Amino acid sequence: MKLGWQIGSVCFFALFAFGLVLALQLPMGDALGPGPGFFPLWLGLVGAALAIILFVQVRRQPADGPGDERLAPDRPAVRRILAVLILLAAVALLLDPLGFRLTALLFTALLLPGLGVRSPMIIAIFAATAGFGVFHVFYYWLKVPLPLGVFGI
Amino acid sequence: MRKLAVSIVLGVAALATAPVMAQKAFPERPIQLMVAYPAGGSTDIGARILAGIAEKAIGQPIVVINKGGAGGQVGWTEMSRQKPDGYYIGFINLPALNTVITDKNRQAIFDTKSFTPIINQVLDPGAVWVKADSPYKTLKDVIDAAKAKPNTLRGATTGILSDDHLAILMLEEAAPGAKFRLVHLVGGAAMLKETLGGNIDIAFDNVGSIVTQVKSGQVRALAVMDVERSKFLPDVPSTKELGYPTVISSSTRGIAGPKGMDPKVVKKLADTFKAAMADPEHVKKMSDVGLAVKVMTGDEYTKYYEDLHKKAIKYTEWAKKEQK
Amino acid sequence: METLNFLLSGFAAAATPANLAFALIGCILGTLIGVLPGLGPAAGTAILIPLTFKLDPTGAIIMLSAIYYGAMYGGTITSVLLNVPGEAASVITCIDGFQMAKQGRGGTALGIAAIGSFIGGIFATVALVVVATPLSTLALRFGPPEFFALMLFGLSLVTGLAGRSLVAGVLMTVVGLLIAMVGIDPVVGAPRFTFGIPELYDGVGFIPVVMGLFGIGEILITAEKPYKEVIKTSFAHLLPSAAEWRRSAGAIVRGTGIGFFLGLIPGVGAIIPTFMSYITEKRLSKTPEQFGTGAIEGVAGPETANNAYANAAMVPLLTLGIPSSPTIAVLMGAFIVNGLTPGPFLFQERPELVWAIIASFFIGNVLLLILNLPLVGLWAKILEIPWQYVCGGTLLFCILGAYSINQSVFDIWLMLIFGIIGYLLRKLDFPIAPAILGLILGPQLEKSLRTSLEMSAGDFTIFLTRPITAVLLLLSVTVLVVSALHLTPPQLREASED
Numbered sequence: 001m002k003l004g005w006q007i008g009s010v011c012f013f014a015l016f017a018f019g020l021v022l023a024l025q026l027p028m029g030d031a032l033g034p035g036p037g038f039f040p041l042w043l044g045l046v047g048a049a050l051a052i053i054l055f056v057q058v059r060r061q062p063a064d065g066p067g068d069e070r071l072a073p074d075r076p077a078v079r080r081i082l083a084v085l086i087l088l089a090a091v092a093l094l095l096d097p098l099g100f101r102l103t104a105l106l107f108t109a110l111l112l113p114g115l116g117v118r119s120p121m122i123i124a125i126f127a128a129t130a131g132f133g134v135f136h137v138f139y140y141w142l143k144v145p146l147p148l149g150v151f152g153i
Numbered sequence: 154m155r156k157l158a159v160s161i162v163l164g165v166a167a168l169a170t171a172p173v174m175a176q177k178a179f180p181e182r183p184i185q186l187m188v189a190y191p192a193g194g195s196t197d198i199g200a201r202i203l204a205g206i207a208e209k210a211i212g213q214p215i216v217v218i219n220k221g222g223a224g225g226q227v228g229w230t231e232m233s234r235q236k237p238d239g240y241y242i243g244f245i246n247l248p249a250l251n252t253v254i255t256d257k258n259r260q261a262i263f264d265t266k267s268f269t270p271i272i273n274q275v276l277d278p279g280a281v282w283v284k285a286d287s288p289y290k291t292l293k294d295v296i297d298a299a300k301a302k303p304n305t306l307r308g309a310t311t312g313i314l315s316d317d318h319l320a321i322l323m324l325e326e327a328a329p330g331a332k333f334r335l336v337h338l339v340g341g342a343a344m345l346k347e348t349l350g351g352n353i354d355i356a357f358d359n360v361g362s363i364v365t366q367v368k369s370g371q372v373r374a375l376a377v378m379d380v381e382r383s384k385f386l387p388d389v390p391s392t393k394e395l396g397y398p399t400v401i402s403s404s405t406r407g408i409a410g411p412k413g414m415d416p417k418v419v420k421k422l423a424d425t426f427k428a429a430m431a432d433p434e435h436v437k438k439m440s441d442v443g444l445a446v447k448v449m450t451g452d453e454y455t456k457y458y459e460d461l462h463k464k465a466i467k468y469t470e471w472a473k474k475e476q477k
Numbered sequence: 478m479e480t481l482n483f484l485l486s487g488f489a490a491a492a493t494p495a496n497l498a499f500a501l502i503g504c505i506l507g508t509l510i511g512v513l514p515g516l517g518p519a520a521g522t523a524i525l526i527p528l529t530f531k532l533d534p535t536g537a538i539i540m541l542s543a544i545y546y547g548a549m550y551g552g553t554i555t556s557v558l559l560n561v562p563g564e565a566a567s568v569i570t571c572i573d574g575f576q577m578a579k580q581g582r583g584g585t586a587l588g589i590a591a592i593g594s595f596i597g598g599i600f601a602t603v604a605l606v607v608v609a610t611p612l613s614t615l616a617l618r619f620g621p622p623e624f625f626a627l628m629l630f631g632l633s634l635v636t637g638l639a640g641r642s643l644v645a646g647v648l649m650t651v652v653g654l655l656i657a658m659v660g661i662d663p664v665v666g667a668p669r670f671t672f673g674i675p676e677l678y679d680g681v682g683f684i685p686v687v688m689g690l691f692g693i694g695e696i697l698i699t700a701e702k703p704y705k706e707v708i709k710t711s712f713a714h715l716l717p718s719a720a721e722w723r724r725s726a727g728a729i730v731r732g733t734g735i736g737f738f739l740g741l742i743p744g745v746g747a748i749i750p751t752f753m754s755y756i757t758e759k760r761l762s763k764t765p766e767q768f769g770t771g772a773i774e775g776v777a778g779p780e781t782a783n784n785a786y787a788n789a790a791m792v793p794l795l796t797l798g799i800p801s802s803p804t805i806a807v808l809m810g811a812f813i814v815n816g817l818t819p820g821p822f823l824f825q826e827r828p829e830l831v832w833a834i835i836a837s838f839f840i841g842n843v844l845l846l847i848l849n850l851p852l853v854g855l856w857a858k859i860l861e862i863p864w865q866y867v868c869g870g871t872l873l874f875c876i877l878g879a880y881s882i883n884q885s886v887f888d889i890w891l892m893l894i895f896g897i898i899g900y901l902l903r904k905l906d907f908p909i910a911p912a913i914l915g916l917i918l919g920p921q922l923e924k925s926l927r928t929s930l931e932m933s934a935g936d937f938t939i940f941l942t943r944p945i946t947a948v949l950l951l952l953s954v955t956v957l958v959v960s961a962l963h964l965t966p967p968q969l970r971e972a973s974e975d
Contacts, residue, residue, distance in 0.1 A: 004906040008905040008907055030664070046651055080700040084696060084872070088693075089890075130869075
């Protein structure tokens with residue numbers, strides 16, 4: 001998978017270079033042995049070297065043919081992926097303020113249509129189960145604390 | 154169809170939310186009791202035993218939540234940011250809290266003023282112990298050996314800047330010339346394993362961690378770092394009677410809240426927990442686990458908290474110097 | 478034979494209706510806890526301890542132990558069906574188990590996991606009875622230097638996880654090791670690479686990371702396609718075919734051995750035996766390229782190792798009073814709270830109790846098998862639900878799981894970020910398993926090195942003068958050299974012609 005590895009090795013090289021820079025700011029050793037910066041330094045060096053080797057190795061490969069997987073997803077796919085990600089981020093943001101029940105309700109109510117479920121009845125049942133059923137099981141039976149949110153629900 | 158769906162959701166919501174709305178006086182909803190260590194540790198066990206008894210008296214559930222990480226720093230950071238309305242309180246472990254504050258590396262966003270001490274539950278004195286077939290039979294043997302061959306005896310702690318670490322430094326200070334080779338392990342189980350396995354010569358931990366092993370005879374406790382003997386280890390001398398009255402170290406666990414709590418709420422919580430700690434079930438369970446209950450509230454606890462902090466500053470700085 | 482007598486009376490005690498019921502309840506609860514992500518065995522067991530206050534000591538311990546190894550199996554279910562590791566030990570099952578599920582062989586995967594777990598558990602318990610004490614004293618000799626060498630050996634095997642490109646595999650391992658450096662360092666005790674975020678002080682949370690890389694990553698990949706065919710699981714496929722049995726047999730035997738021996742050493746952790754088993758199977762297989770696409774040995778071996786480990790890990794607790802892992806520490810707390818002192822003297826003071834508990838391990842393993850095999854069909858049915866609902870359910874699952882570890886939203890963010898990373902890695906065709914290995918071994922590697930040097934006051938020869946350490950280090954070097962030699966020019970050319 002030529003293009004993938006090329007992109008990947010460049011990204012990884014950047015990661016290792018970043019790690020290297022940070023590692024150099026840490027003490028390398030003390031009387032007893034390697035310090036906190038020692039391993040990160042070497043990992044950064046080895047990693048960067050490997051990224052370069054991979055990049056070079058891949059250059060000799062033929063370019064990706066029609067049989068290889070297309071890298072960039074098409075429009076609808078991007079929409080679906082973004083939908084999932086945005087909803088997850090929304091949950092992370094809203095969980096503490098709104099509390100678990102409300103957040104799970106909203107999440108389910110928005111996710112299912114986004115994935116193609118049409119029937120409002122099913123969405124409603126799922127949302128109610130997700131928000132309140134799950135909460136009940138976890139909070140009251142299993143005694144796992146879940147956020148109650150600003151409204152106390 | 155849509156309307157029906159919406160009404161179902163609202164109906165379930167109304168039904169499910171109903172129990173949460175309750176009376177008027179504090180507390181009127183569940184209280185969160187935070188433990189800054191993962192579930193199953195001795196602080197956690199003590200917390201759950203206490204919460205189970207206290208919640209019956211106070212009339213609302215007391216939910217134990219675990220916010221472990223970074224030796225307690227994650228949990229305490231979280232607590233320092235909460236509203237001081239009495240619904241979020243947590244366990245503070247001293248001197249762990251103190252060392253996190255005084256160690257500049259840790260960049261703690263809180264300090265001693267960030268918390269309102271409510272009541273102390275456990276005071277677990279430090280203990281020096283060795284494995285049963287060790288050549289060292291008394292604390293004096295250990296100190297003599299440490300003086301004769303400085304930096305050879307491997308002394309273990311349960312973590313960098315733990316109460317055990319500070320305790321070793323106190324001992325070295327009280328017995329000039331004695332120097333131990335410090336080995337920082339992670340937790341009591343590791344200490345047990347390494348000492349029994351012969352990789353550690355002297356172990357520094359707390360009474361609560363070794364009561365069962367002393368009873369089973371695998372381990373010999375040489376001293377308890379307190380002004381008096383521990384009732385769980387009545388045959389083990391205290392450091393005070395052995396001639397080292399300055400080597401007093403212990404790990405305490407108490408409940409505190411964020412700063413700025415209403416004194417009436419503090420008093421209500423303190424009284425409830427105090428009564429719960431006196432409950433026979435609490436006494437028995439804590440005794441079984443080997444944790445000594447020492448109730449401290451109000452000014453006594455605040456003073457203890459502040460005194461301990463001064464001590465912690467001194468030894469933390471010493472420990473940091475040693476590390477260079 | 479005295480031991481046999483004790484064991485038989487233990488069975489008599491353990492097989493009372495009450496104790497049988499406790500064991501059954503424990504297995505059910507344990508499986509449920511294992512299925513629910515985030516609520517790991519340790520937390521789940523701790524939460525249930527108050528339940529056991531009302532029971533007699535034997536019953537309480539039997540139930541809690543059943544919860545413990547029941548949870549080991551529960552984690553497998555979500556790994557196979559949803560690609561979400563229920564807990565750390567199930568991570569490697571995701572790799573081939575989930576692929577099998579996608580091919581309609583989910584039931585088979587769960588079935589072989591149940592059977593393998595059973596065999597591993599029974600054998601480990603038998604071995605426990607026979608060789609517990611001498612072996613556990615041997616296990617005590619695994620101090621920090623030995624751990625360092627063991628972790629290094631584990632790392633040297635990573636070449637066995639590499640897929641099409643050895644370089645990419647090693648690179649991912651280094652990535653994992655680098656991420657493992659985040660947190661408070663074991664040398665000075667100061668935060669490293671944490672950018673001021675206290676939640677990172679203990680390192681990057683393992684469960685949110687794997688839930689993100691595997692669970693969320695998989696969902697994002699699947700979301701690319703507009704429709705997902707419903708996989709019809711034919712019931713005939715619930716039991717492995719004869720060919721699959723033959724392939725799994727060796728894996729199960731080896732998995733038992735690996736899991737048992739590593740379980741005796743306190744502190745090893747459940748993930749390492751599963752990885753070792755997987756790598757071993759891949760190396761020994763005549764068709765290594767099948768691993769990662771649904772090779773049944775990739776499920777049979779690790780799952781067996783998992784359960785053998787779980788049962789064997791009770792040995793240090795019973796014989797020496799040393800808990801091997803946080804979950805077992807909770808069990809130990811349960812012992813103590815019920816008035817029992819785990820350790821060598823427990824065998825002498827209360828033999829009838831210890832043997833009843835050991836007998837209950839046998840019974841528990843049988844119960845788990847009886848409980849889970851029929852349910853395999855039911856679980857596999859989940860795969861027939863239209864994908865939209867499975868996706869919603871899985872996401873909710875993951876959110877709950879990530880949050881309930883530390884009651885922190887930070888873990889959800891972590892999971893989200895690693896979900897994106899997991900998606901990208903898959904698109905770019907980089908193997909994820911080596912990174913996980915690096916992430917697990919990294920912290921222990923560094924800490925063991927540091928502790929060893931503290932013990933020896935900076936003297937590096939400690940690694941050569943201790944026999945076990947020296948042997949393991951030699952093995953690691955050998956493995957690395959042999960793997961490097963495989964990178965001969967013809968193979969390099971071959972790799973680039975891929």
